[in-house]
Amino acid sequence: MSSQRSTSSNKITDDKLNALILRLQTLLPQLDQSRHGRVSAAKVLNEICSYIRRLQNEVDGLSGRLSQCLDSMDLTGFDAEIVRDLLQQ
DSSP, rough: OHHHHHHHHHHHHHHHHHHHHHHHHOOOGGGHHHHHHOOOHHHHHHHHHHHHHHHHHHHHHHHHHHHHHHSOOOOHHHHHHHHHHHHOO
């Protein structure tokens, strides 16, 4: 019986799920609710996944460019350590 209680208390209500979907939708200008009205949860989740993939590709590209720049620079060990520390922040 206690397992049923914990399972039911962990469920997300429809209202909470709808609120989360609306919050996600605000991150996507192409799905602006004022222009498109109500958008399905499936479309919002699909667009969010695509957006995250695009961001990851952009991060990967920028990381590669940064690595190339750092490799082409003549940094002493101390300078390289400072750059690494700055990038870790």
